[in-house]
Amino acid sequence: MRLLATAFMAAFAIALLAYVTAAQPPGGQEGRRGRAAAPLTAGSPLPKTEAEKKILAVLEDMRLNQARGMQNVPPEDGRLLRLLTEAVGAKHVVEIGTSNGYSAIWFCLALRTTGGKLTTHEIDARRAALARENFRRAGVDKIVTLVEGDAHKEVAKLQGPIDVVFLDADKEGYFDYLNKLLPLVRPGGLILAHNARSAAGPMKKYLEAVTTRAELETLFLHMHAAGIGVTLKKR
Numbered sequence: 001m002r003l004l005a006t007a008f009m010a011a012f013a014i015a016l017l018a019y020v021t022a023a024q025p026p027g028g029q030e031g032r033r034g035r036a037a038a039p040l041t042a043g044s045p046l047p048k049t050e051a052e053k054k055i056l057a058v059l060e061d062m063r064l065n066q067a068r069g070m071q072n073v074p075p076e077d078g079r080l081l082r083l084l085t086e087a088v089g090a091k092h093v094v095e096i097g098t099s100n101g102y103s104a105i106w107f108c109l110a111l112r113t114t115g116g117k118l119t120t121h122e123i124d125a126r127r128a129a130l131a132r133e134n135f136r137r138a139g140v141d142k143i144v145t146l147v148e149g150d151a152h153k154e155v156a157k158l159q160g161p162i163d164v165v166f167l168d169a170d171k172e173g174y175f176d177y178l179n180k181l182l183p184l185v186r187p188g189g190l191i192l193a194h195n196a197r198s199a200a201g202p203m204k205k206y207l208e209a210v211t212t213r214a215e216l217e218t219l220f221l222h223m224h225a226a227g228i229g230v231t232l233k234k235r
């Protein structure tokens with residue numbers, strides 16, 4: 001009987017706690033008392049045009065039905081990639097690590113309006129085929145060039161200027177990609193690195209380089225555990 005009463009009290013306490021937590025508005029009670037306020041959330045992206053609506057629908061379908069094993073960026077990171085790309089008016093984005101094309105299609109949302117194009121690299125033939133199909137159904141295939149093969153070799157064929165580089169493949173390779181691609185990035189261009197989370201891991205040399213060179217300005221955004229390093233090549 002006593003055990004039953006204890007269990008009942010515990011369940012009641014958990015339910016009460018859940019209610020209080022859910023009832024807090026962003027910046028509510030806690031914010032007013034000077035403690036950390038709950039972060040604001042942006043809500044879902046709102047399509048401005050029918051074309052944008054179609055692309056967002058494909059992205060959502062990929063998130064719900066294809067994401068397993070694809071190592072896609074979270075939607076918020078995709079939105080950030082789109083926002084930065086559109087903000088710098090990018091004409092040429094280079095991505096390393098296409099997978100099934102999820103982040104690539106976020107870039108395309110921006111490139112449709114800037115009149116730009118994406119070159120994206122993938123070593124895995126099965127993923128590359130899936131990406132091609134996704135580009136086609138999102139209606140962005142004409143602004144994407146998918147290069148199949150080892151990006152460490154393939155990037156040597158690229159020509160500048162590049163406005164945005166997105167690194168999202170083999171982490172230990174980021175330093176090599178930086179050395180090969182930075183000369184092609186235009187002044188004022190961006191190098192974005194996904195999974196920038198630990199200075200001691202496989203990205204050590206890359207992170208050292210982007211935080212110690214005077215011609216670069218780097219910040220790390222941690223909207224998720226993965227983190228994105230945002231590096232500006234100064235003018």
Ligand SMILES: C[S@@+](CC[C@H](N)C(=O)[O-])C[C@H]1O[C@@H](n2cnc3c(N)ncnc32)[C@H](O)[C@@H]1O
Nearest residue numbers: 071072073097099102103122123150151168169
């Ligand atoms: C984290 S996934 C990319 C996810 C993708 N950016 C997205 O968010 O939808 C990394 C991809 O990089 C590819 N990759 C790994 N090493 C590579 C290399 N040397 N050259 C080209 N692609 C590579 C993998 O096959 C994998 O599909």
